[in-house]
Amino acid sequence: MGKIIFNRRRLLGQxxxxxSLLMLGGCDVFDGVLNTDNSVRKFLTKANALTKNVQHALxxxxxxxxxxxxxxxxxxxxxxxxxxxxxxxxxxxxKNNFAGYRLKVRGLVDRPLSLxxxxxxxxxxxxxxxxxxCVEGWSCISQWTGVQLSRVLDKAxxxxxxxxxxxxxxxxxxxxxxxxxxxxxxxxxxxxxxPQTILAYGLNGxxxxxxxxxxxxxxxxxxxxxxxxKYIRAVDVVDSFANIADGYGGYWEDRGYDxxxxx
Amino acid sequence: MGIDLDEREKRxxxxxxxxxxxxxxxTRVTHWIWAVTLFFMVMSGLQIFNAHxxxxxxxxxxxxxxxxxxxxxxxxxxxxxxxxxxxxAERQSGTIVGVTRVLGHDFDTTGFLGKSGPKDQPIYQAFxxxxxxxxxxxxxTGRVIHFxxxxxxxxxxxxxxxxxxxxxxxxxxxVPKPRDLRHLLPDVVNHLRLRIPHGRSYNVLxxxxxxxxxxIVIPGMILTGLTISPGVDSPWPWLLDLFGGRQxxxxxxxxxxxxxxxFFIVHVVMVIAAGPINEMRSMITGWYRSNPETxxxxx
Numbered sequence: 350m351g352k353i354i355f356n357r358r359r360l361l362g363q364x365x366x367x368x369s370l371l372m373l374g375g376c377d378v379f380d381g382v383l384n385t386d387n388s389v390r391k392f393l394t395k396a397n398a399l400t401k402n403v404q405h406a407l408x409x410x411x412x413x414x415x416x417x418x419x420x421x422x423x424x425x426x427x428x429x430x431x432x433x434x435x436x437x438x439x440x441x442x443x444k445n446n447f448a449g450y451r452l453k454v455r456g457l458v459d460r461p462l463s464l465x466x467x468x469x470x471x472x473x474x475x476x477x478x479x480x481x482x483c484v485e486g487w488s489c490i491s492q493w494t495g496v497q498l499s500r501v502l503d504k505a506x507x508x509x510x511x512x513x514x515x516x517x518x519x520x521x522x523x524x525x526x527x528x529x530x531x532x533x534x535x536x537x538x539x540x541x542x543x544p545q546t547i548l549a550y551g552l553n554g555x556x557x558x559x560x561x562x563x564x565x566x567x568x569x570x571x572x573x574x575x576x577x578x579k580y581i582r583a584v585d586v587v588d589s590f591a592n593i594a595d596g597y598g599g600y601w602e603d604r605g606y607d608x609x610x611x612x
Numbered sequence: 613m614g615i616d617l618d619e620r621e622k623r624x625x626x627x628x629x630x631x632x633x634x635x636x637x638x639t640r641v642t643h644w645i646w647a648v649t650l651f652f653m654v655m656s657g658l659q660i661f662n663a664h665x666x667x668x669x670x671x672x673x674x675x676x677x678x679x680x681x682x683x684x685x686x687x688x689x690x691x692x693x694x695x696x697x698x699x700x701a702e703r704q705s706g707t708i709v710g711v712t713r714v715l716g717h718d719f720d721t722t723g724f725l726g727k728s729g730p731k732d733q734p735i736y737q738a739f740x741x742x743x744x745x746x747x748x749x750x751x752x753t754g755r756v757i758h759f760x761x762x763x764x765x766x767x768x769x770x771x772x773x774x775x776x777x778x779x780x781x782x783x784x785x786x787v788p789k790p791r792d793l794r795h796l797l798p799d800v801v802n803h804l805r806l807r808i809p810h811g812r813s814y815n816v817l818x819x820x821x822x823x824x825x826x827x828i829v830i831p832g833m834i835l836t837g838l839t840i841s842p843g844v845d846s847p848w849p850w851l852l853d854l855f856g857g858r859q860x861x862x863x864x865x866x867x868x869x870x871x872x873x874x875f876f877i878v879h880v881v882m883v884i885a886a887g888p889i890n891e892m893r894s895m896i897t898g899w900y901r902s903n904p905e906t907x908x909x910x911x
Binding site: 380412489 | 673
């Protein structure tokens with residue numbers, strides 16, 4: 350070997366210079382192009398469509414999310430988002446154990462419905478032990494009982510123009526000058542008709558608690574928790590959600606989250 | 613006198629170092645795409661991690677005794693705590709400190725993890741603002757960036773893998789051979805003394821680390837990332853069995869990130885130690901000034 354072409358002091362100096370460059374580069378230089386209205390961010394979000402299409406192709410017609418044995422239930426279902434809604438309509442409907450509650454099924458349907466909790470419970474039920482995955486990263490396995498959304502949709506009869514189901518909720522995430530901004534979510538008909546997509550009224554063998562979305566919430570097991578709207582007051586069958594709120598199809602979608610919540 | 617010495621050195625050195633074509637265009641282009649991709653993926657990944665800076669072992673999150681005291685019963689279960697890593701801020705004798713809890717052992721990481729930023733305006737989040745993209749808390753945008761570059765990573769890795777199989781780079785330079793392993797000890801000693809060999813192909817430590825990153829860690833990051841996605845778990849439930857559950861997959865995804873960051877640091881130090889100009893030239897133009905004894909077609 351020839352002589353070593355290197356100088357320790359120079360090496361340390363270069364490492365130091367490199368590290369300080371990195372620290373500078375690492376802070377806020379990208380923030381400017383990342384606002385929801387910026388074209389760079391809009392370009393990056395195109396990858397979400399790819400994700401959705403590839404996952405749909407993988408999933409085929411009806412893949413079932415894994416269902417777990419009862420022994421997998423180790424704790425209560427962690428509640429988050431709204432946990433105790435204080436909107437006037439919710440306070441009114443929750444009196445007497447939701448005796449006055451009616452689930453409205455509206456929009457592009459042949460027979461608009463107004464179903465009481467007893468009527469929902471009288472329909473054939475499905476019980477499933479599944480894993481709830483929050484967009485934040487945690488998971489929690491619980492047992493959910495409810496009526497398959499497809500049965501409710503069939504009862505109402507959806508029109509050929511229908512493309513999405515929108516869940517309208519009682520809870521408001523924040524007060525705006527124009528009133529409460531109610532939580533809402535939407536799913537396409539493939540997701541809505543999935544056998545594991547249920548309007549749940551029971552959790553771990555008991556009545557669905559308020560913290561987890563009483564009286565009725567939706568379970569969409571192929572997607573993240575923010576899809577699974579709680580405190581549902583109405584199911585709207587629509588051909589487009591462009592005219593609802595900010596037009597992105599959900600409360601969190603209007604705030605920059607992907608409409609397809611499968612990853 | 614001194615000039616004479618320099619002249620002599622130059623004359624001796626010039627014919628003995630051969631400039632050889634070392635890096636194919638496939639290797640060079642994918643290398644720089646990776647450099648950019650991993651930068652954005654790590655920093656947007658830390659943004660996502662900050663949304664719930666706790667890692668668990670298993671299929672779900674055991675919240676232990678973190679009771680929820682809301683309108684109905686709490687959810688915690690003292691016995692069910694499968695936390696591996698928990699980064700948070702907590703009050704300790706009057707002051708708030710950043711705490712990193714690893715397997716139940718607490719470390720004060722104020723200034724970096726759990727609590728960071730200026731003293732008069734501290735920021736209480738797991739990883740500091742300088743380590744995340746965007747710098748401010750924005751899970752939605754972090755996810756957009758992460759998934760965009762995830763697709764770039766998948767595409768780049770696939771291109772690199774198939775090109776390297778076809779052009780021979782994979783077997784020639786990446787896969788460690790039995791005879792390489794015989795050089796392991798002298799090679800470790802050489803690296804520790806920063807005596808870096810300059811051959812046509814990679815030395816054994818390079819082979820081992822590049823093979824580990826390119827064949828195990830990056831595909832592993834892609835697969836654990838997919839396992840975190842509920843939309844992939846339902847068509848491919850075998851992923852959950854392969855990694856031992858969604859939360860273990862998330863833990864492994866985080867550990868893979870640490871390995872990649874460690875690799876990056878060592879990689880840059882080695883490039884500087886081996887002669888940054890020559891190394892950069894070979895990764896930009898493909899041409900590399902090798903040791904005198906190097907044959908241009910080293911097997």
